[in-house]
Amino acid sequence: AMITAMGVRCIITEPRDDDPPLRLGRNVIRGLAWSGCGMITGVEISLDGGRIWHDAHLEEPREKWLWVRWSYVWDAQQRGRHEIRARARDEAGRLQPQTPWNYQHKNYDGIVPVAVLVE
Numbered sequence: 001a002m003i004t005a006m007g008v009r010c011i012i013t014e015p016r017d018d019d020p021p022l023r024l025g026r027n028v029i030r031g032l033a034w035s036g037c038g039m040i041t042g043v044e045i046s047l048d049g050g051r052i053w054h055d056a057h058l059e060e061p062r063e064k065w066l067w068v069r070w071s072y073v074w075d076a077q078q079r080g081r082h083e084i085r086a087r088a089r090d091e092a093g094r095l096q097p098q099t100p101w102n103y104q105h106k107n108y109d110g111i112v113p114v115a116v117l118v119e
Contacts, residue, residue, distance in 0.1 A: 006036025007109025008096050010043055010070075010088035021119040022076060029056075029072045035090035039063060043070040046085040050098060050111075056086070064091075076118045083113045 010033040015022060033040045039062060044053035056072040076082070087096040099110035 006034075007107060008035040008037070008040070008088050008090040008092075008094045009033065009109050010086045010096055011112065012084055012086050012114045015084075015114065015116050017115050019116065021117040024076055024079065024118060027074050027076055027118075029074055029084060029086075031056075031070055031086055032067045033058075033070055033086075033088035034067045035088070035092070035094070037090050037092040037094060038065075039091045040068040040088055041091050042089040043068075043072075044087050044089075045072045045074070046087075047074065047082060049083065050085055053087070079118050082116050082118060084116060085111050085113045087111050 010031060012029060012031045014030040029045060033043050040058065043056040043058060045056050046053050054072065056070045059069040059071065062068055089095050097110055
């Protein structure tokens with residue numbers, strides 16, 4: 001299909017895969033979201049492989065065509081490896097998809113998980 005608009009997209013900027021281990025308890029997850037079809041209206045976080053999603057806090061400014069900063073406070077209660085996923089939604093009703101990696105690197109808008117260690 002012809003690409004006419006950038007997809008709705010969200011990335012996790014903190015923590016990253018190569019960061020030191022997180023501590024048990026409260027940890028802040030942060031990121032950025034944007035869309036080619038208007039304002040970001042929500043970001044959700046999953047800590048269980050995408051089964052349950054939790055609303056993140058959207059920071060100001062929240063305007064059309066601008067990146068939006070977001071954050072989520074995670075109360076980590078289990079040690080070990082965890083996979084964090086984030087997805088965004090825009091005012092056109094589009095939700096960031098969970099799609100396989102696009103090896104051609106063209107307009108990829110899928111969810112990219114971040115693996116972290118909690119000690």
